[in-house]
Amino acid sequence: MDTTDEWISSRTGIRNRRLLSGNESLNGLGVEAAQKALQMAEVEPDDVDLIFFCSSTPDDLFGGGPTVQNALGCKGNPLAYDIRAACTGFLLGLVSASFHIRSGGFKNVLVIGADCVSRHVDWTERKICVLFGDAAGAVLLQACDCEDDGLFGFDLHTNGDGKKHLNAGIKQSEANIVNGLVSGLMLPSVSASISNIQMNGQEIFRFVVNAVPETMEASLSKADLRVSDIDWLLIHQANQRIIDSVAKKLEFPRERVISNLENYGNTSAASIPLALDEAVRSGKVKKGETIMLGGFGAGLTWGSAIVRWA
DSSP states (O other), X not given: OOOOHHHHHHHHOXXXXXXXXXXXXXXXXXXXXXXXXXXXXXXXXXXXOEEEEEOSSOSSTTOSHHHHHHHHTOTTOOEEEEEXXXXXXXXXXXXXXXXXXXXXXXXXXXXXXXXXXXXXXXXXXHHHHTTBOEEEEEEEEEOOOGGGOOEEEEEEEEOGGGGGGEEOOEEEEEOSSOOEEETTEEEOOEEEEEOOXXXXXXXXXXXXXXXXXXXXXXXXXXHTOOGGGOSEEEEOSSOHHHHHHHHHHTTOOGGGEEOOHHHHOBOGGXXXXXXXXXXHHTTSSOTTOEEEEEEEETTTEEEEEEEEOO
8 A cells, every 4th residue: 555664653653563364363362361361360260250351353243252261261151241342442341340349249350352453444545454453451350358449530431423433334235145035025135244444533533632631630530639649641552642642631751651552553452451461561560550541442432540550
């Protein structure tokens, strides 16, 4: 296509991306991320009692949660299901997991963010296809005493009118087979598929650089915290200009902003746990530090949460 590395990196901050290929599957990526999270937490798969698989691009129409649960070898058949909220999916899974623990008696909840957006882009449209990569990331949330609760505050929103700016609708076409006879009625045989992603990047940018700082201020207010109380800022990795703009509006120190967008591109629901994992394993984020998370994506959905890394 008509593009260059300079054109992509100067507008997005992205220099590398990873794509699923061959026999690789999104479920497989999700399982690998979950296994690494469990190993870090020193928890066995049999001790997991709930799994959220946050993905809008599953390998199967009916989702990936049960398949991932089975592959992990969870013998107690814990509940596993999907959360489909595009790039905001992991954030919604994180908050949902917290409330299942607080009020539902769950002890160990896996939250997996995984997406293979490369399946749903037009590879001749440079404004969209150069943005996305495929990935999975996971965290384990565990029950604890009230005074050790690691979710300090959150704020979540949806505006369905924004769908016109970012969507991938179902498209139908008549199948090339003979019509079927059902209850005396002649019904056309129709096949359905998901269209490629349609996005108005300028409108999404204008929306996000205002909405994300606002939701973060709301989370800070609910938690009775100030920006100066936050150790790290981690925003959905969609575009470096967005990350920089949000940090600037919050007057947050640039050196305390977590970003790995350059190496992976926009990995949708995987972007936050992917960046968090790298920051933790590299020693950047340390035990007891406070992280403000911000997500936004199709729907439109957006929100924030303030958490402590345990």
